[in-house]
Amino acid sequence: MTRKERLELIDRYKNGRLEGLALQRFERQLETDEALRKDFRLDKELSEAMNESSDYNLFKELVGEAEDNYFGENPRDQWNMSRVAAIISFFLISSITIWWFATRDLTPDQRFEKAFTAYKAPANFRGSELANMDDDFMLGLIKYEKAEYRESIRLFEMASSKDQTNFTARFLLAMSHMSLRQFAEAKPILEILSADDDHLFQDPVRWYLGLLYLADGDESNDSLSRALFDRIENKEYKEMVRSLR
Amino acid sequence: MLKIELINRHREDTIVDGLRSGKKKTLNRIYKEYFPVIKDHILKNSGSVDDAKDVFQDAMMAIFQTVTDKDFELTCQFKTYLYSVSAKIWKKRLRDHRPTDLHTTSKIEQIAQEEIDDAVMKMERYKFYRKKFTELSEKCQQLLKMFLNGMDTKRITENLGFASIAYTKKRKYQCKEGLIRLIEQDPEYQLLVSHD
Incomplete structure (x- = not known):
């Protein structure tokens, strides 16, 4: 079986398009065919890693939110953020002033x-x-x-x-x-x-x-x-x- | 004594259940209670606060993958488990970039290393896949993203301006094969699957 054929077969299995004998054969092949088993696992992991709606990625978003919450509440980090904000504001105001002089006419x-x-x-x-x-x-x-x-x-x-x-x-x-x-x-x-x-x-x-x-x-x-x-x-x-x- | 043990057990179970179902309250609590411990470990081992943030997030992802396994059972305190996973991730990262000795506590050695290795490797593989995905051509990325997010083949054909559904399918397999080739040809992948 070529890789393309293996991937097509895995797709048919995932989409529930294998039935009866074909399904039985696929499940038996998964046990015996090393290449198919490897591709099957890789396909499964790829789908989970790349699908934005997979539990893995949804959980990742939740962890990101928890991190934001934690650092948003942490006073030392808030102070650091204020410093960053002050620096950004300084550069922003300077840029705006320069821009105003450059565009007033x-x-x-x-x-x-x-x-x-x-x-x-x-x-x-x-x-x-x-x-x-x-x-x-x-x-x-x-x-x-x-x-x-x-x-x-x-x-x-x-x-x-x-x-x-x-x-x-x-x-x-x-x-x-x-x-x-x-x-x-x-x-x-x-x-x-x-x-x-x-x-x-x-x-x-x-x-x-x-x-x-x-x-x-x-x-x-x-x-x-x-x-x-x-x-x-x-x-x-x-x-x-x-x-x- | 027994009562204290039961309370502790219940506490650990609540954390695991909360993680399994992605409860925000549990995640906030984990950050609040345990991030400082992990941060101390990373800082003591030549890392920065940003490194600590990355490692903590990756540890959470690795643990999520283990707790969602129906056979998972926490055999130690959650704090110890999280510490072990984080230390493992940091150790791997240091090894990848600069070999060094780590200041660790003995508790790392005491819990199921194999399980932790699996979880960390799987999480690292997922990150690796996402990195390799960006090396594909833009068209392939668009096409695979649409497929992976469940978009109908007919819609993909129309929107990407392909001539037929058959061609879209053909391109899909070409792109997927291309992605797998990129993954398998990278020596990092062999390291990420070698312990299986």
Whole structure:
């Protein structure tokens, strides 16, 4: 038997497609055929190691959470974190100051180019979330991460048309449009999201919609942009607004 | 005396049951009670706090694999078991990078070494598989990831833009064979399976 044949046979066994004699034969072969036994074990371990929903990987996430909890509570580590945060803040403020001096005379378009960075796609989904995740949405995330925005637009459109409560899909759809400078398409999506309190993208939506208003060439929208920026609560986004001003 | 023993036994059983079912409360408790002990061991043996974090996490993964075995029975205190597994992992890591003597306590030698070896090796193999997986071409990684996460072959065919389901299947086996080849050709793999 070649390796390909062995792997196919193992797959048929795993998918419950071996019955009666074939099943009996496979189980007997597992006892006697060393190569099959080795491949069977390797296949089993590979599936468990690589499948995000396997008990092994789900448990790993739980251990990661416990570690975060432990170090989040540990005062000495909190102090260390504060030091790191202070250093990062110093560099951030310095960079923002330099950036402000470098961009203060730019046009709205140039400002947009400087200020816009596509929202980072969420990557740390739990195993259970992955298992229930819509295929289009999952593929959309992959394309979005790879900055293949035309494809991510197509996939997020399908995902959000199936489930209007998939706010991540809708938000990332708008992000994909913005990344391609398709403001007319991104605007209505962000405006609807901006009026909806049922999602966790409140501040990102305010920031990106505000930015879009500044860049759309319509000066009457500048006041809308200011109003959105004023409602931002997240420190990081506030800082971004401050540097923009 | 008997009462104390029973209480201790119950305590250990609760930890094992909690680990088996992945109870957050148990995991938080294990970190709180035992991480400082493991950290001390690693620091005393030329490691850092980050090393301790890695080793502790790996030890938890190795222990999870043993406790989920239906025949598993804890024959010592959980603390001793965790210490032994962590020491074993750290010893292996030091041996891989820089040979040195370890300051260990005698309790390491007292408990089922074979069982611990198996658990540690299996955990190391899983980490190794994930490392080798990243050496595959991006297309193969995408394809195998989708298969391993249970996505339907038809959907994979459509989404990866392959010509037919038969071709997707063919590619799947090519990628899988490629991955197995990468694994088997690496001398590290022979070390990870050699004690079986």
